[in-house]
Amino acid sequence: MQNAVSTSEVRIIATIPADLKKNWETAAEIRGLTLTDFVIKAANDAVERAFTDQYVLNPSVRDKILIAETLIAPPKPLNEAMQNALRKRYLHLDDEAKNALQEHFVNVGDA
Numbered sequence: 001m002q003n004a005v006s007t008s009e010v011r012i013i014a015t016i017p018a019d020l021k022k023n024w025e026t027a028a029e030i031r032g033l034t035l036t037d038f039v040i041k042a043a044n045d046a047v048e049r050a051f052t053d054q055y056v057l058n059p060s061v062r063d064k065i066l067i068a069e070t071l072i073a074p075p076k077p078l079n080e081a082m083q084n085a086l087r088k089r090y091l092h093l094d095d096e097a098k099n100a101l102q103e104h105f106v107n108v109g110d111a
Contacts, residue, residue, distance in 0.1 A: 016024075021035075028038030059067065078086065090098060 024038060025035050028035045031038060033041065
């Protein structure tokens with residue numbers, strides 16, 4: 001069976017004020033685009049910004065300094081009470097989470 005690339009398209013209809021359409025047409029002309037291409041590009045740019053805002057970590061300068069300081073001088077090992085709490089919580093984690101913890105803490109799974 002051959003995999004076919006879908007070429008179906010959909011139409012989006014929007015009612016906007018006339019002055020807004022005029023602004024969009026002017027901006028599209030400045031960019032050398034059709035109004036349709038301009039609107040599609042603007043929408044795609046907004047989608048990319050939304051995903052970036054949601055999923056890409058953009059630490060502040062303060063956060064970057066804290067990260068660097070932590071890498072340079074890692075925190076001291078957990079005290080006994082914290083290790084016990086971690087072991088109790090560990091029992092309820094799925095395998096993926098357990099593996100991630102084991103990479104960072106020695107003997108975490110030992111009960």
